[in-house]
Amino acid sequence: MADALIEIENLRHSIGGRDILSVPALHLAKGQHGLLLGPSGSGKTTLLNLLAGLLPVMAGSFKLLGQDLRQLGPVGLDRLRAQHIGIVFQQLHLIEAVSIADNLRLAQTLAGHAVDEAVIKELLVRFGLGDRAKARPSDLSQGERQRVAVARALVNRPALLLADEPTSALDDENCAAALELLLQQADLSGATLLIATHDQRLTARLPVALRLTKPEGVVA
Amino acid sequence: MNMLTLSLAYLRQRALTSLLNLLLLALGVATISFLLMLDRRIEDRLARDVAGFDMVVGAKGSPLQLVMSALLHIDTPTGNVPLSALDTLRANRLVREVVPVALGDNYQGYRIIGTEPAYIDHYGGKLAQGQVFAQPMEAMLGATAAATSGLKIGDSFAGSHGLTAGGEVHSFAPYKVVGILAPTGSVLDRLVLTPVASVWAVHEHHHHHHDGDDHDEDSDADGDHDGHDHGAKEEAGHQPHREVTALLVRYATPLAAARLPREINTGTDMQAASPATEMLRLRSLLGIGVDTMKLFGGVLVLAAALGTFIALANSLQERRYDLAIMRTLGASRSRILGQILTEALLVGGAGALLGFGLAHLGMVLMGRFSAQARDLGLAVPSVGQVDLWPLALALGTALLAALLPAIRAYRGDVARMLAQR
Numbered sequence: 001m002a003d004a005l006i007e008i009e010n011l012r013h014s015i016g017g018r019d020i021l022s023v024p025a026l027h028l029a030k031g032q033h034g035l036l037l038g039p040s041g042s043g044k045t046t047l048l049n050l051l052a053g054l055l056p057v058m059a060g061s062f063k064l065l066g067q068d069l070r071q072l073g074p075v076g077l078d079r080l081r082a083q084h085i086g087i088v089f090q091q092l093h094l095i096e097a098v099s100i101a102d103n104l105r106l107a108q109t110l111a112g113h114a115v116d117e118a119v120i121k122e123l124l125v126r127f128g129l130g131d132r133a134k135a136r137p138s139d140l141s142q143g144e145r146q147r148v149a150v151a152r153a154l155v156n157r158p159a160l161l162l163a164d165e166p167t168s169a170l171d172d173e174n175c176a177a178a179l180e181l182l183l184q185q186a187d188l189s190g191a192t193l194l195i196a197t198h199d200q201r202l203t204a205r206l207p208v209a210l211r212l213t214k215p216e217g218v219v220a
Numbered sequence: 221m222n223m224l225t226l227s228l229a230y231l232r233q234r235a236l237t238s239l240l241n242l243l244l245l246a247l248g249v250a251t252i253s254f255l256l257m258l259d260r261r262i263e264d265r266l267a268r269d270v271a272g273f274d275m276v277v278g279a280k281g282s283p284l285q286l287v288m289s290a291l292l293h294i295d296t297p298t299g300n301v302p303l304s305a306l307d308t309l310r311a312n313r314l315v316r317e318v319v320p321v322a323l324g325d326n327y328q329g330y331r332i333i334g335t336e337p338a339y340i341d342h343y344g345g346k347l348a349q350g351q352v353f354a355q356p357m358e359a360m361l362g363a364t365a366a367a368t369s370g371l372k373i374g375d376s377f378a379g380s381h382g383l384t385a386g387g388e389v390h391s392f393a394p395y396k397v398v399g400i401l402a403p404t405g406s407v408l409d410r411l412v413l414t415p416v417a418s419v420w421a422v423h424e425h426h427h428h429h430h431d432g433d434d435h436d437e438d439s440d441a442d443g444d445h446d447g448h449d450h451g452a453k454e455e456a457g458h459q460p461h462r463e464v465t466a467l468l469v470r471y472a473t474p475l476a477a478a479r480l481p482r483e484i485n486t487g488t489d490m491q492a493a494s495p496a497t498e499m500l501r502l503r504s505l506l507g508i509g510v511d512t513m514k515l516f517g518g519v520l521v522l523a524a525a526l527g528t529f530i531a532l533a534n535s536l537q538e539r540r541y542d543l544a545i546m547r548t549l550g551a552s553r554s555r556i557l558g559q560i561l562t563e564a565l566l567v568g569g570a571g572a573l574l575g576f577g578l579a580h581l582g583m584v585l586m587g588r589f590s591a592q593a594r595d596l597g598l599a600v601p602s603v604g605q606v607d608l609w610p611l612a613l614a615l616g617t618a619l620l621a622a623l624l625p626a627i628r629a630y631r632g633d634v635a636r637m638l639a640q641r
Contacts, residue, residue, distance in 0.1 A: 049635040052548060075552060082550020089638065093545040097233040098226065106226065111550040152549075 003030040004066070005160060005192050006051065011060035013046055019215050021046045023060070026210045030159065033186065033193040034209025035202055042212035044196035048162050051194070052085050053077030065159060082111035086153030086191065088182070090165040092145050094137035100124070100148045101133040104155045111156045123151045126188070143174070150181060154189045161191040167199050175201055223555075227563040234535060241524070241531045242571045248520030249575025249614045254582045255513050256607045261583075262506065266292065269407045270495035272342055273319075274477065277301060277309065277484060278466035283493035284501060290321055290466035291495055293331050293407055297323055301490050303462035309469060314476035320464040322419040325379035325390065330365040332379045332395075332412040334419035334464070340401070342468075343408040349373050350399035356417040360399035362409040371397050379412075379422060393422045416464060521617055528567060529621035536560065536625040543629050544637040553630050560626040561619060568618025572611040 008026040012019055021043030028034060036044050049055040050062065053069065054077075062069045065084055072080060095103050104120045124130050127147040137145055146166075153161055163182055167175040179202060186193040194209065195202060231238040270291050278286040279299025288295035309318045319342065322334030333339070337352050340360070350373040353360050361371060371377055376394040381387030395414060403409055469492075471477060481492035536543070543556055551559075 045638075046635075049638075054548065054635045054638075078547075078550060078552045081548065087548050089545075091541075093541055093638075095542050095545065097229040097542075102229070106546075107549045109222065110546055110555065156550075 004028075005030045005032070005064070006194075007061070007063040009061040011047075011050070011057070011062055013043070013050065013055070013058055021050075021212075022215060023047065023210065023212075028192060028194065028209055030192055031190065032209075033183065033206055034195075035206050036194060036196040036210050036212065037198065037200075037203065037208045038212030039198050039214060042198075042214045044198070044212055045164060047210075047212070048087075048164055048194075048196045051160070051162060052087055053081045079112070083156065084159045086156065086158035086161045088146075088149050088153045088161070088163040088166055090168060092149040094145060094148055094152070096137050099134045099136060100129060100140070103137070103148060103152050107152045107155045113156060119155065123155055126185075127151045143177070146178060147181065150185055154185055154191065157189055158191055161186050161189070161193045163193065163195045165197050165199070166195060167202065168197065172201065175199070176205075179205055223559050223562045224566075226559065227566055230535070230539070230563060231566060234531075237531050237535075238567060241527045242567050242574065244527045245521070245524035245568065245571030245614055245618065246574035246578060248517055248522075248524045249572050249610045250578035250582065251517030251520055251575075252514060252610045252613070253576055253579035253607065255510055255517060256610065257579060257583055259506075259510050260607070263503070265407075266499050266502065268405065270499055272470065273468045273495055274471045275469040275481060276466055276493045276495060277305065277469060277490050278493070280489065280491045283491060284498045286466065286491065286493045287495050287498040288502075289323070290468065291407070293323075293333070293411065297465045298491070300463035300465055301467065303464055305488070305490060306464065306467055309467060312480070314472055314480055315469055316472040317470040319468040320416055321466050321468060322416045322463075323465045324419055325381060325422060326387070327365070327377055327379050327395075327412050328369050330362070330369070330410055330412050332359070332414060332419070334414055334416035336416070339468070340408065340413060343404050343406045345404055345408050346402045348400050348402040350397070353398055353413065353415055356415050356421050357393065357395050358398040358414065359395040359418070360401060360413045361397060362401050362411045362413070363403035364409040365412055366400045373397055373400065390422050420462060521613060524571065524614075525617040525621045528564065528618050529624070531567075532560065532564060532622050533625045535563075536629055540629070540632065540637055543632065544634045547634040548638070557626050557630045560622055560629055564618040564622030564626075565615060568615040571618070572614035575614065576611060 004027065006026055006028040008023050010025075011021070011023040013021040036047060038044050046055065050057060050069075051064065053064075053072070057070045064080065067080065069077070069080075094100070095106060098106065101120055101124065104123065105115045108115050108120075121130070121133075124133055127150070129144065129147060129151070132140065132144065137148065140148065161182070166182060167178050170178055182193055182195070183205070193206075195206065270287065273291060276287050276290050278290060278297065279301055281298030285295045286298050289297040303320075306318055306320050309315050317338065319336055319339045320334075321339065323331060324334075325332045340352070345362075347360075348363065350360070359377075361369070365371075369377070375397045377397070378389050378391045378394045380389050395412070395418065401408060401413075469480075471480070477494075481494065484490055484492040543559075546556060546559070547553075
C-alpha cells in the first residue's frame with residue numbers, strides 16, 4: 001500500500017490469558033484521518049497504546065510507517081514514538097511545574113531534538129497563545145490548556161497524531177471547537193489524525209477507521 | 221529544557237519540602253564536617269606542639285595539666301620547680317637538651333613565657349622583624365600575638381597578672397618589643413617570649429611594689445594553681461630563690477625514657493610527665509565526646525536520607541503521570557531514571573555544600589568568639605586539609621534515597637499508569 005501509515009492484520013492483545021482487543025485489519029494512509037470508535041472496554045486505549053509503542057505487540061502483524069513494531073525493542077519503540085507520534089490525552093497531562101513554552105521545549109528535548117525556539121513561537125502564535133508563553137498551565141483556561149496539549153503533540157511534526165477521548169467531557173459547542181482544532185492543526189502539520197472515542201457526535205465530521213466491540217467477558 | 225532545569229523547576233514547585241530536606245541534610249553534614257575539622261585541628265595542634273620534647277618536668281600534680289600548661293599553654297601550671305633542677309638535668313648524660321619555661325603573666329590574653337632562644341628554635345621560629353631577646357625585659361612576639369596586639373618593634377607594653385586577660389597590670393615593669401616572629405602554625409604564634417630573668421624581675425618588682433601595701437603575694441608564688449605564679453620566690457632579706465614553671469627535656473638516648481622519669485618521680489619533689497603519653501590520654505578523653513557527636517551527625521544524615529526518600533517518594537507519587545507523559549513524549553526509561561537521580565543529586569549536593577559552609581562558619585565563629593578555641597589555635601583548615609567524605613556521604617545518601625523511587629518510575633508501566641487517571 002502506497003504511503004501506508006498504519007498496517008495492522010489480525011492483531012490481538014490479551015491480559016492474563018484473556019483477549020481484550022482483537023483487530024482483524026486496520027489500514028490508514030498518510031494524511032488520512034479517522035476514528036477508532038467503540039464503547040468503553042472495547043480496547044480503544046489499548047490500541048492507542050499499541051500504536052504509540054507503549055505496549056508490546058503480542059500477536060498479529062503491525063507496521064507503522066513501514067516498520068514492523070514486533071521487531072523493535074523498547075529503545076526502538078521510544079525512538080519511533082518520539083520522532084513520529086504525537087499524543088493528546090483526555091486529561092491533557094501538561095507538566096504543571098514549567099511554563100507552556102517549556103512544555104513544548106521539553107517535548108522537543110525528550111524526542112531527542114534540539115530546542116527550536118522558532119518552531120515553538122510559531123506554534124504558540126498559531127494556537128493563539130503567543131502572549132502566554134511564560135504562563136503556567138494552571139494559569140490557563142481549559143480551552144487554552146487543550147490548545148497547549150495539541151501544540152505539544154505537534155511540536156515535533158509527527159506523522160501520526162493520536163487523540164484519546166478528546167471530546168467526551170465537552171458540550172456540543174466545545175466538542176465541535178476541539179474537533180476543528182485537531183483537524184485544522186493536523187492538516188497544517190501534515191499529520192494523520194486518529195481519534196479514539198465513544199463519542200458518536202464525531203462520526204458526523206470524521207470517517208470511522210475502525211469500529212471496536214467489547215470482547216466477550218469484558219465488562220466496562 | 222535539560223534534566224537540570226526541569227529538576228530545578230520541580231524542586232521550586234515544592235520549595236518548602238525541598239528546602240527542609242536540604243536543611244536536614246546540611247545539618248548532618250555540618251555536624252560531621254565540623255567535628256572532623258575540629259578533631260583534625262586539635263590533633264594537628266597537639267602533635268605539633270608536643271613534638272620533639274620527650275619529657276616535661278614540673279611541680280607535682282596532674283601530669284596532663286603539666287603537659288598542657290607547659291607545652292600547649294592551655295591549662296594552669298601545677299606549680300614551680302627550683303632553677304637548680306635545670307642545672308642538674310643539664311648535667312645528666314641521658315639528657316640532650318633542657319629548655320626552661322617560666323609562666324605567670326599575659327599581654328591581652330597572650331601568655332608571656334620566660335624561656336631561652338632554644339625554645340624558639342625548637343618550633344622553627346624565624347624572625348620576621350627585629351632580633352632575638354638578649355636582655356631582661358626584652359620581648360619577642362609570636363605572629364598572631366603581634367598582629368592582634370598591633371605592637372611593633374620598639375613599642376613598650378606591660379604584662380597583666382595571671383594567664384588570662386583582665387589581671388592587674390604590671391605598669392611598673394614594661395617590656396620592650398625587640399623581635400617579631402614569622403608565623404609557624406604552632407603555639408609559638410600566640411606567645412610573648414622573653415628571657416626567664418624578665419619574669420623574675422617583674423616578680424621582684426611586683427613584690428617590692430606590694431610590700432608597702434601589706435599585700436602578700438607568696439600565696440601565689442608558692443606553687444599555687446591559680447595561673448599567675450611568677451616562678452620566683454623571695455626568701456628572708458629579699459634574696460630570691462629562683463624557680464621556673466617547667467623544664468622541657470629532650471633525651472640523649474632512648475634509655476633515658478626508662479630511667480629518668482622514674483628517678484624524678486620517686487627521688488625528687490618534682491614530677492616527670494611524658495607528653496606523648498599524656499596526649500594519648502587526652503585524645504582518648506576527647507575521643508569519647510567526639511565519637512558521640514559524630515554518631516549524632518550520622519543520625520542526622522540518616523534522618524536526612526529518610527527525609528529525602530519520603531520527599532522523593534511522595535513527589536514521584538504525585539508526579540507519576542508527569543513521568544508517564546514524559547515517556548509518551550519519547551523519554552527513555554534511562555532518561556526518567558536520570559531525571560529523578562538529578563533531583564536527588566541537586567538536593568544532596570546543595571545540602572552537602574551548605575553543610576560544609578556551615579561547618580566552616582562554625583569554625584570561624586568559634587575561633588572568633590571562644591577564647592579556648594583561640595588558645596587551641598583553631599582556624600578554618602585549608603582545602604588540602606578538608607575531609608571530603610562527608611560531601612560524598614551526603615551525595616550518596618541522597619542518591620540511595622532516590623534509588624527506590626527512581627527504580628519504581630523506571631519500571632513503571634506507562635499504559636497502565638495513564639489508564640488509572
